[in-house]
Amino acid sequence: MTLxxxxxxxxxxxxxxxxxxxxxxxxxxxTRESGAAGLSVGERAPDFTLPNQRGEMVSLRDRLSxxxxxxxxxxxxx
Amino acid sequence: MAISxxxxxxxxxxxxxxxxxxxxxxxxxxEVMKKYRLWFTVPAEVxxxxxxxxxxxxxxxxxxxxxxxxxxxxxxLDRGGIVRAGEADPDYTVRMEPSDVVTALRNIAGGT
Numbered sequence: 001m002t003l004x005x006x007x008x009x010x011x012x013x014x015x016x017x018x019x020x021x022x023x024x025x026x027x028x029x030x031t032r033e034s035g036a037a038g039l040s041v042g043e044r045a046p047d048f049t050l051p052n053q054r055g056e057m058v059s060l061r062d063r064l065s066x067x068x069x070x071x072x073x074x075x076x077x078x
Numbered sequence: 079m080a081i082s083x084x085x086x087x088x089x090x091x092x093x094x095x096x097x098x099x100x101x102x103x104x105x106x107x108x109e110v111m112k113k114y115r116l117w118f119t120v121p122a123e124v125x126x127x128x129x130x131x132x133x134x135x136x137x138x139x140x141x142x143x144x145x146x147x148x149x150x151x152x153x154x155l156d157r158g159g160i161v162r163a164g165e166a167d168p169d170y171t172v173r174m175e176p177s178d179v180v181t182a183l184r185n186i187a188g189g190t
Contacts, residue, residue, distance in 0.1 A: 007171045020131060027124035031149060031168035036118045038151045038166030045159045046113040050103040051086060053095045058103060060159065063079060068162075068186045069155045070179055072080045073116055073148040075170065076139050077087070 045071065081105050083146060084139045108146055116148040116166060154182035162186055 001009075016024075039045060049059040063069050079101040086104045103110075111117035120128070120136065125145050128134040136145050151166035152174040163182035165174035 002177075003173055003175050004171075007173060011171050020127065023123050023127050027121050028168045028170075030121050031118045034118050036116055036149045036166075036168065038116050038149060039114055039153060039161050039164060041161050041164060043161050045153060045155050045161055046110075047159070048110045048113065050081065050105055050110060052101040052103055053087060053090065053098060054092075055086065058079070058101050060079070060155075063101070064155065064157055064159050068157060068183055069079060069159075070183070071151075071153040071155060073111065073114065073151040073166075074080060074082050075147045075150060076082050076084045076136070078134055078136075078139060 079103060081110060083108060083111065083144060083148065085141050106141065111148040114151070116151050117146060118149065120145040120147060152179065154179055156186045
């Protein structure tokens, strides 16, 4: 099964009440309307330097010098 | 590389941190999320839902006052830093297929 399919199945299994789903839906619409659409294919990814889990400063530029990079933005561990 | 707004995780031991083969990066000032046009502030009614119904206080993870998140997103970058494939969707249940990530990496490796 695709990841999208697995997530849909999991999300449905939580059986959230309609009033909760309505709040979540409005939140998603709000974010979409805010224009947070991310980068487009063909665009150059902005460089950055951030600390990793060991407290080392890591730059995108440095990692790209070693090869292609998969960049994943996630909301958190919760 | 993985990026979240969370402060560095203090729950892992040093050995565990060294065992993770990818960079888990902390965007504690939201600067990178903003640069990538993924940043948003959690609307008031969603914040109330998280706090009251889900028992989820984002400040515990992100730091005081930081009710802000990235739109979940994945990008495959070639060596020149150009986005060759990617997806970002405010609907957090819609994520890029891992197989599409692999295909994009193969295309880069194959020079297409």
